[in-house]
Amino acid sequence: MSAEENFEDELSVALRRTGDGFTAGDGDGLVAGGLARGRRRVVRRRAGAVAASTVALALVGVGGAYTAGALGGGEGHASVAAAPPAVGEAPSAAPVHADALLATFRRVLPARGRLADTAARGTDDERGPTASGVYDDGRGKAAVGIGFFQATPGDKGFSECPDKALNAYDACVTKDLPGGRLMIYQGYEYPDRREDTKHWRATLLRPDGLVVDLGTWNAPAQKGAAVSRTDPPFTPAEMRRIVTHPAWAPVLEATGKPAAGKAAGGKPVAGASGSTGKSRREPVPGGFAGAAFDGAAVWPTLLSLLPRDLTVSDRGGEDGYGYAVVDDGEGRSLVQVNAQPDMRDVEDQLFPPGGYETLPDGTKVVVRQQPGEKGGEGVVMWTVDTIRPGGYRVVVSAFNTGAQHDPATRAEPALSVEQLKALATSEQWLKLVK
Incomplete structure (x- = not known):
């Protein structure tokens, strides 16, 4: 038996075992009304929303709570929590444009299905590289999407399972791989189960801080579409192969770490050290702008x-x-x-x-x-x-x-x-x- 088959067997057993033990709560909608708007704005301010136009990738740090409405969709919905960009050396690799990134996405998906209704952004897009579409393997159409971004240094949340008191899900396991720490999550688009849409994710946090995040659903859209199949289309081992595939190397090299004082897409950050631009908001007496926050x-x-x-x-x-x-x-x-x-x-x-x-x-x-x-x-x-x-x-x-x-x-x-x-x-x- 190959190492990959061993991993799939081990992961399947672990998923069943962990799924039996969770009585999860719900961190979606942390507080009413205004908080959804406030967190959405602060997420945009720190990193920009990371999403594809067809599928809003659920790029949440699942070690904690879902961030409400980060894409400006319905208030209180869990959508996207983009990771704040780290600072470091600017990537030297050539950019991977949207069409090439989408072609790679098609290449790494299981060959039994076809990808349609696609959308993509390249590494040269300031919002971050993503690819998405509707995958059809004859068993029901399913929304799928992948995103790449730089995690904040020291942030392990992208490779940790959600706290059981904050998010209701069926199963979640993590595993250390040579290429980083992998998390496989099997949950729901709505933790309160008001719809039957399932949401499965594979997230790889690499040693260099880059994150590869794959989202899949058992419906042709993340929200608002009828369930088309029992489960999302990929097995845990297939999700693992997708996020760890060597074909992503050029994308990862081009994503890299943005230069100090620049956002992920290379534009100056207002008020950043070394930026010649004027801060977007002037400090006020007694204000907290720019202060270190623990x-x-x-x-x-x-x-x-x-x-x-x-x-x-x-x-x-x-x-x-x-x-x-x-x-x-x-x-x-x-x-x-x-x-x-x-x-x-x-x-x-x-x-x-x-x-x-x-x-x-x-x-x-x-x-x-x-x-x-x-x-x-x-x-x-x-x-x-x-x-x-x-x-x-x-x-x-x-x-x-x-x-x-x-x-x-x-x-x-x-x-x-x-x-x-x-x-x-x-x-x-x-x-x-x-």
Whole structure:
């Protein structure tokens, strides 16, 4: 038996084993309404949306929560979270144009099917190289797409399975390969299963930080199309072969690391060191633009601010996000927070005139109490959204369930609105910005 066949057997067993053990929650739609718009804008600002015109690749760091609406689609939908570009030496390889990249994509796909309705971007496109289309092997049309980008140095999220409290899926495994760390994910387009569209991914994080991300669905479109087949078209071993295929070498060489002070496509970044352009937004007194932000400290800070009479059964987070599942003896309750250091460019959208309370220090506060959004019976979501002068935004939500797509476990969240206000406006959040 070949090493590849051994891998497929091993992976199939592991997928079945891990799939049996997950009772996942849902990180899609981290908080209501405004957060989807805010995170969409901050993702665009940091990296630009990575997507193909036919299929929006779900380039999410699946070690954490799905980012809501990064392509500007429906509010609250999980779409694309492009990796922030690293800085380093500019690639010396010749660019791979869209038609050549698409030809390579066709070449590496299993020969039993044909690719139609295609779209592609080359390595010379500032949004990053992608290829996508509708794959038809006679068993039902399926949307497929692949993207390439540079991960932030040290970010391992692209090669780690989602936290089971944040994303509902059937199975996920990781494996170290000579060419990097591979993740195979088998989940759903909508974690609350309101549609039957499945979403399977293979993501390879290479030692040089480059990411190859393949997305497949069991429908001819990522969203809004009827399911056409039981599963997406490729087996785990086939997905592995696609993302690790040597034919991608020219694309990877040309993607490379952008030069310091330049974005992935080579255009100057406003305000970057060495850039001659003027910053897009001037700093304001007391503002947080350009400050170093310790996003990894968000979830430990959340834990430190929770009332001491709560029992924490699960916890975790990613850059800028944290969550905890707590219990006061009356049932499980999910609490989650997002911290964003500079959201001035969408402040008027998130905090429209007359729609907020202003504290003595100038912090704007909005309180929302509404039904849950992820299908759990009887679920409610209480949210406190805050923004300080200078744009530092902290949003806290609490639910009356331990996972948003599960039924309510209690009448109300474990934290009151006043407790959520105290948590969101705590001075401890200022320590994350230096």
